[in-house]
Amino acid sequence: MPEIRAVVFDLDGTLCESTQDEETLFSAAFEAVDYEPFGAVGDLWAALDGPPDPSGEQHYLAAGFRRLAAQHGHKRVPADDLAAGLLDAVDRGAVAFREGAETALDAAREAGPVAVLTNGPASRQRPKIETLALAARVGTVCYAGDLPRRKPHPEPFETVCETLGVDPERTLYVGDSLGYDVAGAHGAGLQAAWCPRTPGDTDGYRPEFVFDRPDELAGVLDAGGGERP
Numbered sequence: 001m002p003e004i005r006a007v008v009f010d011l012d013g014t015l016c017e018s019t020q021d022e023e024t025l026f027s028a029a030f031e032a033v034d035y036e037p038f039g040a041v042g043d044l045w046a047a048l049d050g051p052p053d054p055s056g057e058q059h060y061l062a063a064g065f066r067r068l069a070a071q072h073g074h075k076r077v078p079a080d081d082l083a084a085g086l087l088d089a090v091d092r093g094a095v096a097f098r099e100g101a102e103t104a105l106d107a108a109r110e111a112g113p114v115a116v117l118t119n120g121p122a123s124r125q126r127p128k129i130e131t132l133a134l135a136a137r138v139g140t141v142c143y144a145g146d147l148p149r150r151k152p153h154p155e156p157f158e159t160v161c162e163t164l165g166v167d168p169e170r171t172l173y174v175g176d177s178l179g180y181d182v183a184g185a186h187g188a189g190l191q192a193a194w195c196p197r198t199p200g201d202t203d204g205y206r207p208e209f210v211f212d213r214p215d216e217l218a219g220v221l222d223a224g225g226g227e228r229p
Contacts, residue, residue, distance in 0.1 A: 001208065004191065004221060006166040007108035008157075009138075010175030011118035013197055014214065015105070016095040016128060025089050029065075032085025038072040047071070051119065051180060058083045093127035098197075100215030104174070105137050107218035113164040114138045117156055117173070119180065121145030139164055151177075152184030161190070174217060178205045193217065 009015050026041035047067035052060040061083035069077040108114045115138050118125050122143040128134075129141055140163050144156035151157075161168045168189035175181025176196050182205045185192040193209040194202065195216075202210065209220055 001191070002167075002170045004111060004172045005170040006113040006115075006161075006164055006172070007111060007217070007221075008115045008117050008160055008164075008171060008173045008190070009105075009108075010173070010177070010181050011116055011125060011128060012120070013098070013176040014174060014181075014195055015098060015101045015116070015134070016132060017098050017197075018094060019096050020091055020094045025086055028089035029082045029086035032088065033078050033081045035078060035082065038074055039068045043071070044068050051177070057124075058087060061086060092124055093131040095128045095131055097132060098214060100213035104214035104217040107215070107221050109137065111221045113166055115140045115142060115160050115164055117142045117144060117151070117160045119144045119150045119156075151180045152187060154184065154188035157184055157188035157190055161188070172208070172217075172220075174211070174214065178203060178207075182207045193220070 022041045026044065027037065030037045044064050048060065048064040058080065062079040065077060065079040065082045069075070069079065105114065116129070116134060118141070120143065122145075124145070125143055135141065140160065142156060142160040142163065144150040147156055147159065149155040157168065157173065161171055164171075169191070172191045172193055173181060173185035174193045174195055175185070176194070178194060182192040182194050191209075192207040193211055194205070194207040195211040195214055199212060209216075211217065
């Protein structure tokens, strides 16, 4: 396995987490349209189908509200308005570093070039970058939501490696999604570290590394490599 010379991080769930109360956001959606609440916020998240399309976040949430309404016997719900109400209540800058993320960033900077590659567009993700002051800690931030292709397509990974001037095979991508981060990184020739928020099985994927916390990266970089799990 080639020695790691650069590290690229996913943003949401890997480096940072929202500090907004989910129940408050869920309630705000119903308050915005004066509609009697049904279900629970956890049920809404479970009703969503994979990560959102950055250009269609409202439609993505509206589909979740329709599924949730059907599960609770509601018909003709104002799903689009509910989704809009929830999004209006979201503070994009209300984030904090995930535990161990700052240590991981420091370790990555000592090893070589560092970048952030996020699937969201700049309009949605830049407030998070500003809250965390990440622009001063990484060489570049790549917003795949503003590119023609998003993760897991190879293009965003190739773009960030070209920007940093590093070889993909010597670059490690750290993310919390198997289907988007690990699959996308491997498709572009990068090494991958899976760092989920909730430990689980790799479901047949073979990331070079599996972390329980982002700061486990420091040990990998100190060792210069590692074995597949």
